[in-house]
Amino acid sequence: MLRFSKSKIIATVAIILIGLLLAVPSAMDREQRQAYLNAIPSWVPSWLVPSRAIVLGLDLQGGSHVLLEVDAQDLLRGQITLLRDDVRRILRDTRVSSQNGIQTVQRGVQIRVPEAADRERLMPRLRELAQPVGNAMLGQTGGNTIDINTTPDGVITLTYTEAGINERVRRAVDQSIEVIRRRVDATGTTEPSIQRQGADRVLVQVPGLQDPQQLKALLGETGNLEFRLLAQPGATDVDMLPMQDAGGQRVPVDRRVIAEGGDLTDAQPAFDPQTRQPIVNFRFNIRGAQRFGQATTENLGRQLAIVLDNQVISAPTIQSPITGGSGQISGSFTVEQVNNLAVLLRSGALPAKLTIVEERTVGPGLGRDSIEAGKMATYVAAIFVIIFMFATYGLFGLFANIALLVHVGLIFGLMSVLEATLTLPGIAGIVLTIGTAVDSNVLIYERIREEAHAGRSIVSAIQAGFDRAFATIVDSNSTMAIAALILFFLGSGPVRGFAVVFILGILTTVLTAVTLTRMMIALWYHWMRPKALPF
Amino acid sequence: MRLVRLWPENSHFNFMRFRRFSFPLSAVISILTAIMLMTVGLNFGIDFKGGTLMEIQAKSGQADVAKIRGTAEGFGFGEVEVQEFGTAGEVSIRFPIQQGGEAAQAAVVQKARDTFGAEYEFRRVETVGPRVSGELVQSGTIGIVLSVIAVLFYLWFRFERELAIASIIGTLHDIVLTIGFFVITRHEFNMTSIAAILTIVGYSLNETVVVFDRTRELMRRYKTMPAEELLNLSINHTMSRTIMTATTTALSLLALVLFGGQAIQGFAQVMLYGVVICTYSAICISSPMLIYIGLRGSEAVKVPEGKAAAAE
Numbered sequence: 110m111l112r113f114s115k116s117k118i119i120a121t122v123a124i125i126l127i128g129l130l131l132a133v134p135s136a137m138d139r140e141q142r143q144a145y146l147n148a149i150p151s152w153v154p155s156w157l158v159p160s161r162a163i164v165l166g167l168d169l170q171g172g173s174h175v176l177l178e179v180d181a182q183d184l185l186r187g188q189i190t191l192l193r194d195d196v197r198r199i200l201r202d203t204r205v206s207s208q209n210g211i212q213t214v215q216r217g218v219q220i221r222v223p224e225a226a227d228r229e230r231l232m233p234r235l236r237e238l239a240q241p242v243g244n245a246m247l248g249q250t251g252g253n254t255i256d257i258n259t260t261p262d263g264v265i266t267l268t269y270t271e272a273g274i275n276e277r278v279r280r281a282v283d284q285s286i287e288v289i290r291r292r293v294d295a296t297g298t299t300e301p302s303i304q305r306q307g308a309d310r311v312l313v314q315v316p317g318l319q320d321p322q323q324l325k326a327l328l329g330e331t332g333n334l335e336f337r338l339l340a341q342p343g344a345t346d347v348d349m350l351p352m353q354d355a356g357g358q359r360v361p362v363d364r365r366v367i368a369e370g371g372d373l374t375d376a377q378p379a380f381d382p383q384t385r386q387p388i389v390n391f392r393f394n395i396r397g398a399q400r401f402g403q404a405t406t407e408n409l410g411r412q413l414a415i416v417l418d419n420q421v422i423s424a425p426t427i428q429s430p431i432t433g434g435s436g437q438i439s440g441s442f443t444v445e446q447v448n449n450l451a452v453l454l455r456s457g458a459l460p461a462k463l464t465i466v467e468e469r470t471v472g473p474g475l476g477r478d479s480i481e482a483g484k485m486a487t488y489v490a491a492i493f494v495i496i497f498m499f500a501t502y503g504l505f506g507l508f509a510n511i512a513l514l515v516h517v518g519l520i521f522g523l524m525s526v527l528e529a530t531l532t533l534p535g536i537a538g539i540v541l542t543i544g545t546a547v548d549s550n551v552l553i554y555e556r557i558r559e560e561a562h563a564g565r566s567i568v569s570a571i572q573a574g575f576d577r578a579f580a581t582i583v584d585s586n587s588t589m590a591i592a593a594l595i596l597f598f599l600g601s602g603p604v605r606g607f608a609v610v611f612i613l614g615i616l617t618t619v620l621t622a623v624t625l626t627r628m629m630i631a632l633w634y635h636w637m638r639p640k641a642l643p644f
Numbered sequence: 645m646r647l648v649r650l651w652p653e654n655s656h657f658n659f660m661r662f663r664r665f666s667f668p669l670s671a672v673i674s675i676l677t678a679i680m681l682m683t684v685g686l687n688f689g690i691d692f693k694g695g696t697l698m699e700i701q702a703k704s705g706q707a708d709v710a711k712i713r714g715t716a717e718g719f720g721f722g723e724v725e726v727q728e729f730g731t732a733g734e735v736s737i738r739f740p741i742q743q744g745g746e747a748a749q750a751a752v753v754q755k756a757r758d759t760f761g762a763e764y765e766f767r768r769v770e771t772v773g774p775r776v777s778g779e780l781v782q783s784g785t786i787g788i789v790l791s792v793i794a795v796l797f798y799l800w801f802r803f804e805r806e807l808a809i810a811s812i813i814g815t816l817h818d819i820v821l822t823i824g825f826f827v828i829t830r831h832e833f834n835m836t837s838i839a840a841i842l843t844i845v846g847y848s849l850n851e852t853v854v855v856f857d858r859t860r861e862l863m864r865r866y867k868t869m870p871a872e873e874l875l876n877l878s879i880n881h882t883m884s885r886t887i888m889t890a891t892t893t894a895l896s897l898l899a900l901v902l903f904g905g906q907a908i909q910g911f912a913q914v915m916l917y918g919v920v921i922c923t924y925s926a927i928c929i930s931s932p933m934l935i936y937i938g939l940r941g942s943e944a945v946k947v948p949e950g951k952a953a954a955a956e
Binding site: 168176178319320322325464465466467468469470471472474475478479481482483485486487489490493494497498500501502503533534536537540541543544545547548551552555558559562580581584585587588589590591592593595596599600601603604607608611644 | 701775798853884888
């Protein structure tokens with residue numbers, strides 16, 4: 110019998126109403142949502158009030174998506190320099206000398222210690238450098254960060270293992286995320302999203318950003334600041350570094366670092382009171398102030414070299430000892446440059462260079478147009494399908510149409526609760542499910558018609574139609590689900606938005622096209638007691 | 645009220661005879677696709693080829709395409725593609741991937757913004773470096789291969805061997821013909837195209853499954869009916885539904901093509917084509933394929949005639 114118990118009706122209607130209510134916040138814009146949340150009396154528990162809304166993808170609200178990759182080569186170079194320093198220190202501590210100094214080889218360093226007795230002293234210390242890979246909390250994953258190889262003639266090679274490098278990269282990504290967050294926040298951009306992607310990447314998404322040039326400039330710099338001295342003629346321990354605004358001319362700079370970016374406690378853009386030039390004021394911590402004070406006292410009259418990412422950005426002459434722990438960087442900067450510089454100094458240095466591997470920016474105009482076009486297409490598709498279904502199945506078509514509208518509403522409701530991102534392909538997905546959602550109804554109705562033609566009574570035809578079509582509905586929805594799931598796991602960004610809509614659409618269609626339609630038909634039958642099918 | 649019927653009830657149309665045309669036709673198109681895929685290739689978008697795509701709109705509403713082309717070619721960033729689209733002075737500019745790794749791509753964007761920024765609004769800027777595009781090719785390929793494997797497993801669990809083979813042939817046929825559409829029309833092939841192909845895989849399977857569900861049901865009922873007749877009957881029974889679903893899906897896709905805006909039009913066009921192809925292949929490829937594969941396993945054939953007649 111075509112029966113639908115009272116409790117079942119209440120349950121179905123309740124589920125649908127809750128689902129539709131959840132979509133309400135998404136139908137409002139930000140101000141309306143705020144007003145609505147404020148209007149709810151405070152005695153209503155907050156979990157009872159639907160407040161979550163669909164997030165619009167960057168392709169709809171406009172904004173910038175920048176994918177950065179940690180430069181593993183750059184990172185490795187830095188790590189090898191550290192390793193070199195460690196080995197040098199150990200050699201000094203153990204009073205062992207390497208025959209040909211410390212050679213840099215691929216992925217590591219090499220020394221030559223022919224005396225077995227020397228090696229015996231040296232090796233335990235070197236082995237301390239090789240730490241096990243992995244987090245102690247999570248258990249050791251096996252293997253060390255550094256491999257140590259010794260040949261019988263005394264050549265010792267220390268190289269970073271694959272696992273060691275990967276671990277450094279992983280750590281560098283974590284550190285970079287922190288640094289990037291500080292830098293992006295400092296620019297005053299709203300709601301940036303910064304997240305790890307894969308092993309060696311960081312995805313930065315900034316809604317509303319039209320020209321990511323400044324962002325890219327900020328993220329492209331490592332931000333490694335050093336205070337050194339310009340070398341005096343005849344000095345040997347020097348680096349030849351390019352000087353900013355000197356046409357690529359290189360100047361000799363002492364290798365010794367007086368103080369570095371990590372010693373700064375603050376950096377602010379300002380104007381020089383005398384020259385009206387944009388400058389950066391900075392302040393050292395105690396250690397930095399002490400070392401800086403000492404160096405400026407000892408080197409009066411010499412030129413300081415302020416080095417940012419291996420480029421001399423300013424070389425002021427030391428006029429008087431700077432012992433107060435603060436100072437300024439001046440140079441031929443624009444206002445924007447000093448702003449960026451101050452941000453770079455405040456946020457600290459990145460552990461390695463970041464390379465932009467993908468950038469996608471959508472202007473707000475295009476985003477708005479896409480939303481409008483998407484709405485239009487959704488309405489038109491709904492109208493087409495509704496008219497067509499009604500023209501074909503009459504009253505039953507009307508039932509299917511109600512189910513269809515509920516289905517679309519439920520997709521929005523589910524997306525709101527999940528705070529899923531609606532993208533342009535996602536809108537296409539909604540429009541497409543408008544076409545495919547009625548498939549379940551079509552399968553049922555065609556089956557009912559067949560059963561009726563085979564001579565069944567109206568009730569038994571409807572019953573058999575639902576029962577027999579159900580297996581096919583499950584089948585046809587699971588085939589679509591297979592494709593959608595694969596798309597979800599492989600796709601990224603906008604395309605994934607399409608998959609999300611499609612998967613949710615498959616879930617809701619079973620509720621609406623099967624349960625809801627069945628309920629409407631059952632109620633119709635009980636009220637009208639029809640003698641024939643309406644189609 | 646008089647209701648619309650797109651397909652007559654109780655039809656006895658002989659669909660199986662279409663195979664004399666459909667098999668050679670699909671074979672020819674498939675071979676042509678394979679040849680063109682190898683010689684001409686797909687028109688890859690920047691997702692897969694890397695490079696820079698910009699969409700700009702003239703602030704005056706009137707774009708000077710020739711001037712843009714001339715200026716952009718003068719940048720020295722290689723071969724530039726400039727195209728006008730839409731009605732409001734919108735122009736797309738595509739630069740190839742630049743030598744010199746990931747960082748070299750940024751210079752293109754900067755140069756273009758500096759040059760055109762005064763007269764044009766930058767509506768979209770996308771730059772994909774060589775590494776990301778390589779990965780996207782990989783994940784796109786994996787996606788399609790994986791979907792075929794997943795479909796195989798599904799069919800293996802769900803259907804008898806013969807039906808499963810016929811439907812997988814149908815699905816592969818639809819993938820090939822969709823790629824053919826991209827090759828022949830020079831439609832841009834990007835990540836959204838992969839989404840379209842996967843959706844078409846789902847739809848294709850859906851179509852075949854609905855017909856074959858019925859075939860299996862009828863096989864149990866008419867145990868001795870010859871394959872050709874049985875398949876014709878299955879298609880006639882499900883034709884009404886097939887046409888209905890194809891129509892509603894096509895209607896909503898049509899709405900997307902007409903109103904969805906430029907960015908989504910490409911996807912909708914491919915899907916629209918896909919719906920036609922999937923419907924065609926379910927009727928004219930997968931089903932008649934069963935005549936050759938053999939519809940019934942050995943045990944079904946052995947059913948004595950008298951018993952089958954009783955079942956009817």
